[in-house]
Amino acid sequence: MDAQLDAIVVGGGIAGMVYATQLVDLAQGRPVRVRVLSKAPVQVSSSFAAQGGVAAVMRTEDSVEQHVRDTLTVGAGRNDPAVVRLVVSEGPALIRGLIGIGARFDANADGELDLAREGGHSAARVVHHRDRTGEEIVRVLHQRMTNTPGIEVMDGQRAIDLLVDGEGDQRRCIGVRAVDMRTGEVVDHFATHVILATGGAGNLYEHTTNPPTATGDGIAMAIRADVPVRDMAFVQFHPTALYAKKSGRVSLISEAVRGAGARLRGADKRPLMTGLHPMGDLAPRNIVARAIHHEMQQHAMPHVWLDASPIGSHRFAAEFPGIARDCAAIGLVPGRDLLPVMPAAHYLCGGVRTDDRGRTALAGLYALGECASSGLHGADRLASNSLLEALVIPKRAAQATLCEGLMAVPVPSRIQRTNQLASRTLELIPRAMATLTHTMTMHVSIVRTEEGLHQALREINHLDRQVRASWQRRRWSADMMDLRDLLTVARSVTASALAEPDSIGAHFILHGIRSA
């Protein structure tokens, strides 16, 4: 029998690592046992891939008021203003904390933090490490996490469902059921507190900047356990992914590139954003993504262009080495060549509804990072606010778990189950996955219609019936688990979009237009 765990963290990205390390730090020597279950090594996470950085007020010329205003403007007022103020106010100290444990952020000649500019921000306020900010933060946090006694990290664990005990008001999350992908064994992990930090669901769409692991697992598990979600309609498309014909993950070209002077160009290579918004190329993401989508439709183009000549190829290679490498792989030199770019699914603004400490409506269950909806983002997310949230809310969640008590709730011991992993996938699964991503891309993406949303819902329900039947036969493959979760999230996104009669933020709906 296992010693009882205080907390299980599902997901090993930045939000999960901040929670685990803060819990041990804040416990101040009291013994704490935390298990981090992760599907894949942290190098595969969205956290690791984050290019731009962390938005925070780090200079006296900037102010909390301005950052709050920008966040509310981009979120179209659907944010929780108290959460916005709290995250914006508490963030800078946590960035200094990261610097204190060795994070290297870029500095200017005077030794001050070099702050980049991104869309929707009225000031340069993005703390960064060239174009690999996520990698740098992951480096220091991972080192700290693996050197902290009391934190056990288990990779290759695919969580499939929450374990819930009790009825009505007495319901409590007591653990998580997961498949060990190396042995195929299904294991129930029990703990006093369960923390979902599983990231987003970019793989709902044909093109995404997210890693293959972004399959909405935590959100789907919460939905199946009747835990409320919020703002699911608001899927943010990043305006500038490097064009690729083939479906799947696409390379991101950070908004910081436009912040450094690059300009979007449409058909005939004319500047695309001129006259469309006072902030031009640095307008909020939903506005830029829609302008690109419109241009592509109008001119039957598969992409528009990003002109980085105002930056120049030498400066580009020095400041954005990762992006320069991705472009070089297809024979392009940014600064010299126009770059073909298109929007791609990037961030789910909604998620499992939480308070400002990451607590969900189900006792014992927390949600953090992209899988959560704390109220910070509203109807669209201000660039680089997500890493800020992933520093602030997990620390508060760690404080909350300590207040609730560590061994407060007796939970069962670990149960071993038999191997339920299928040795090969069913033919149906890849086909159903392709249908799902095509349906979401056609009907539930940048521009939506009511008819298209209804059509998508019918298709999702049809696919779900097929997958449910296979699931119940109890031979699961990795892609079946992903599809099951993506379908759950797809239904929630689509239903949430249908419940929004008017366009707002990242949800744009055309009325009176028949779907293609």
Ligand code: SIN
């Ligand atoms: C980017 O670097 O453009 C992405 C940053 C973000 O999504 O916040």
